[in-house]
Amino acid sequence: MNASSRVVVGVDGSATSFDAVRWATHEALRRHTSLEVITSSLFAPGTYGDAVGLRVGAFSDPDVEAKRVLTEATDVVRSALDGQQLQLETRLEHGSAARVLTNLEVKPAMIVLGSRGLGEFTGGLMGSVGSAVLAHATCPVAVIKPGGVVDGPIIVGVDCTSSSQPAIGFALKEASLRGVDLVAVHAWSDLELGSVLTRDDDGPWANSDFAERTSLAESLAGWSADYPDVVIRRVVVQDRPVRELLHASEMAQLVVVGSRGRGGFASLLLGSTARAVIHSVDAPVVVVPTER
Known part of the structure; x- marks a missing residue:
């Protein structure tokens, strides 16, 4: 697997996942590298096969919520930057969040997650998703909590x-x-x-x-x-x-x-x-x- 110096953060729209976004932004600035914000939707885009079954809403956008999360995460990054410059990329994937984060084509320098969340990324950290990311990631994984002393060792x-x-x-x-x-x-x-x-x-x-x-x-x-x-x-x-x-x-x-x-x-x-x-x-x- 190829490797890069970028920092990747998973976000699901919860307050703790946005805490992770802030932390990841500061980490990317410290490392003088890029930041990639990723969210995942379990809903696959509609196909023409759906029309056969006349499924209501088959062709409506199933990613509205995921796109909203990415927009809000982008606002969090900009606020955390406080005028500083950072290369930012956002990404919406479909499927399991654990699969997305543990099967990145290019290995990041670090993956950042919130300690708890609403959705698959951080909901029940040591549940299936958190355990899979922590156990199978081939790079360091940061679990962000609200505690910690800013100037501590x-x-x-x-x-x-x-x-x-x-x-x-x-x-x-x-x-x-x-x-x-x-x-x-x-x-x-x-x-x-x-x-x-x-x-x-x-x-x-x-x-x-x-x-x-x-x-x-x-x-x-x-x-x-x-x-x-x-x-x-x-x-x-x-x-x-x-x-x-x-x-x-x-x-x-x-x-x-x-x-x-x-x-x-x-x-x-x-x-x-x-x-x-x-x-x-x-x-x-x-x-x-x-x-x-």
């Missing part, structure tokens, strides 16, 4: 495996674009016991806290050279990841997690931690796909 969850690297890279880029600190959170109470017991009991690895701090430092090694302008703060706690991320998010403007961590089965495309964070955290959340 970026929080990234780190499990100290290679699965964390895409999320770390994304979070550092966001922190650099926004001019804020990055807080890397590693909670290790869910550490598999065997990985501790196989370490050298006579060496420094006998101290689990020291081991986890070392693992976090190794996970972040090299990134400072790529983003020298970002101050990285490390947090290592013996706690459940979701609880610590929820606590850290209280003063954050954005929380970043990987789609899957070290736990569970590889076939589960969206991990339990990512799901729980989306449900629990009030700030915007970005789920970054891990390699699979």
